Each structure stands twice: as structure tokens, then as C-alpha cells.
Amino acid sequence: TVELGEFVAVEVTLWSAIRPGFYLQLTLNKELVGEVWTMSDIYLPGDIIHLKLDSRLLAQEGRYELGFRATNNFSEISNYSPTTPLLIDRAPPGAPLMGPIMFAQASFGDTLKGRIPSYSGQATGDYIQTVCNGSSGPAHRVRPENLSTTPIEISFTRELMEGLFSDKVSITYHVTDRAGNRSILAQPVELTVQR
Numbered sequence: 001t002v003e004l005g006e007f008v009a010v011e012v013t014l015w016s017a018i019r020p021g022f023y024l025q026l027t028l029n030k031e032l033v034g035e036v037w038t039m040s041d042i043y044l045p046g047d048i049i050h051l052k053l054d055s056r057l058l059a060q061e062g063r064y065e066l067g068f069r070a071t072n073n074f075s076e077i078s079n080y081s082p083t084t085p086l087l088i089d090r091a092p093p094g095a096p097l098m099g100p101i102m103f104a105q106a107s108f109g110d111t112l113k114g115r116i117p118s119y120s121g122q123a124t125g126d127y128i129q130t131v132c133n134g135s136s137g138p139a140h141r142v143r144p145e146n147l148s149t150t151p152i153e154i155s156f157t158r159e160l161m162e163g164l165f166s167d168k169v170s171i172t173y174h175v176t177d178r179a180g181n182r183s184i185l186a187q188p189v190e191l192t193v194q195r
Contacts, residue, residue, distance in 0.1 A: 007052040012068060012081075016045045021073040027080065028057055029065050038073075061090050089179040095120040098186035101130070101154070101171055112161065112191075116140070116152040116173065123147070125178040130154060131185070132171050133164045161193050169193055 010026060023038040037051060051068075058064060067083035099117040116128055124144050130137035138154050146152050161169060172188040 004055040004058070007055055008058070010051045010053050010066070011048050012051060014039070014043060014045050014047045014049060018045055018070070019072075022070060023073060024068045024070040026051055026053055027065075027067045027069055027083075028053070030080075032069060033057060058086065058088050061088050063087055087179075089177070090181060091121065092181040092183045093119055093121040093123075093126060093175040093177050094183040094186075096184070098173070098175070098183055100187040100189045101173060103189065103191070110158050111155045112158075114154050114156060114171065114189075116154065119175065119183070121177065122175075123177060127176045128152065128154070128173055129176070130156075130171060130173045132156070132160065133166060133169055135164070137171065137173075161191075164193075167193055 012024070018039055020039050020041050023036050025032050025036045026034045034051060034053060037049060043049065053066065064086040065083035066086050067081040069078050069080050071078040098119055101114040101116055103112060103114050114130075122142065124142055124147065126142040128140045128142065130139065137160065138156060140152055140154050142152065156171070169191045170188045171191065172185045174185050175183040
């Protein structure tokens with residue numbers, strides 16, 4: 001929500017039964033919010049109108065339901081639209097602890113494979129970035145199969161490891177979720193590179 005600015009732009013497509021004089025207003029969790037928009041002769045069904053949702057209304061973490069209420073100005077009968085969920089998530093993945101990357105093999109040829117253990121809040125779309133001696137290493141975007149049976153495997157090439165110009169390599173990682181929340185660094189693993 002830090003990047004939203006003062007408001008969230010909301011688009012509404014005008015439906016076939018709307019007529020001049022009808023008016024609508026956004027709803028957030030079934031409460032009316034924002035300004036009232038009134039249909040005029042310059043609009044036609046199928047047109048897209050732009051409304052503003054005050055981003056301060058999304059200050060608390062949680063789930064919100066965004067919709068609108070349309071009212072016939074002659075009968076004063078109102079109808080509510082279907083809603084769209086908005087999820088505000090500020091919790092970084094992994095909670096207070098991120099487990100170290102695991103290496104099964106003691107030596108490697110062209111690649112060294114590491115496995116990332118599951119972590120609290122793991123979800124499709126999370127971005128895992130490895131860090132090798134303080135520099136960015138290989139990365140991985142979590143896929144649906146990573147949530148059930150397939151462990152997350154990341155390959156480190158010999159070229160990368162030797163390019164660090166050190167016999168001792170410290171490897172860690174962090175995770176950034178789809179909401180932009182970044183985890184703490186995982187516990188590092190120290191490896192010795194034989195040349």
C-alpha cells in the first residue's frame with residue numbers, strides 16, 4: 001500500500017440497463033465509500049468509468065471486498081454489484097526464521113544443487129533470491145508444484161562458484177512474496193570450494 005499513492009483507480013463497465021440519472025458509489029466491505037457518480041448523456045452502456053478508492057481505507061492488513069451500489073434515481077431502488085477481493089498483506093514470508101539451504105552432495109561437477117526447505121507463508125509467485133558471498137546468485141519463482149511434492153531446487157554452476165574468487169563461500173537466500181514483503185536472510189551455509 002506504500003506504492004498506491006492517495007487512491008486506487010477503480011474501473012467500472014457500465015451495464016446495459018443503466019440510464020441517465022442513475023447513480024453509483026463504491027462499497028468496501030458493504031460500506032459506501034467515496035464520491036457518488038451520476039450517469040449523464042455523455043456515457044453509453046459498455047463505457048468504462050473511473051472511480052477513486054481512498055488508499056487510507058486499506059490501511060489495515062486483511063481481506064477487503066470491493067464493489068459498488070447502483071441506484072435508480074426514479075424508484076430509488078438500489079442493487080449491489082458482485083465484489084472483488086483485495087488482500088492487504090504486510091507479513092514477510094518465513095516468519096522469524098528461514099532455514100538454511102541444504103546441499104546433499106559433498107562435491108560437485110559442473111553444478112551444485114541446493115534445496116530450499118519449505119517456509120511459513122510459502123505461496124505460488126514467491127521469488128527466492130540466493131546470495132553468494134554477498135552477491136546475487138541464482139533465483140527461482142515458486143510454482144504450484146513446489147507447494148506439494150516437488151522441492152525447490154536451485155543449481156549453482158561451477159563457473160559461478162569459482163567466479164567468487166574465494167575458497168570459502170557463504171550461501172544464503174531471502175524470499176519476496178507477491179505483495180512485495182521481503183523475508184529476513186536465511187541462516188547461511190559455509191562451503192569450501194576445491195580448485
